[in-house]
Amino acid sequence: QVQLVESGGGLVQAGGSLRLSCAASGSIFSIITWGWYRQAPGKQRELVAEFTSGGNTNYADSVKGRFTISRDSAKNTVYLQMISLKPEDTYVYYCNARVWVNIGVSTRSLNVYWGQGTQVTVSS
Secondary structure (H helix, E strand, C coil), X not given: CEEEEEECCEEEECCCCEEEEEEEEECEEEEEEEEEEEECCXXXXXXXXXXXCCCCEEECHHHCCCEEEEEEHHHCEEEEEECCCCHXXXXXXXXXXXXXXXXXXXXXXXXXXXXXXXXXXXXX
C-alpha cells in the first residue's frame, strides 16, 4: 500500500556530513508522523529524530545540535541532515511513518511503515 524508500547513506570521515532522504509513495491520504531510527547489529532500534503528530520535533540527546529533521509535505519526503558526524554515529538508519492509507471509497486505515534501511559509516 505504501512504500518508504531511503537514500543518502554512505561512508564519510569523522566531522563530515550526510543527508538522508526518505520518500513515501502509494495510496497515501496523509502522513501523521515521521521518524528516523538507527540500529546496530544485535541492538534495539533507537529513535534519532521525529516529527510528532503536532508537528513538533524531538531528537535523541546524542544528536542534538548535529542532526536536523525536515520534510517536504508536497513530496511526501523526510530528510535527516547530519553534520559533525562521529564514528559512534555508525548505524543502519531507518525511516518510519504513520500513514493514513486510502483502502477504499471513503475508507482509510492508519498503518506504520518502515524503510529498508541505509548504512551510514563514519570513519575515524
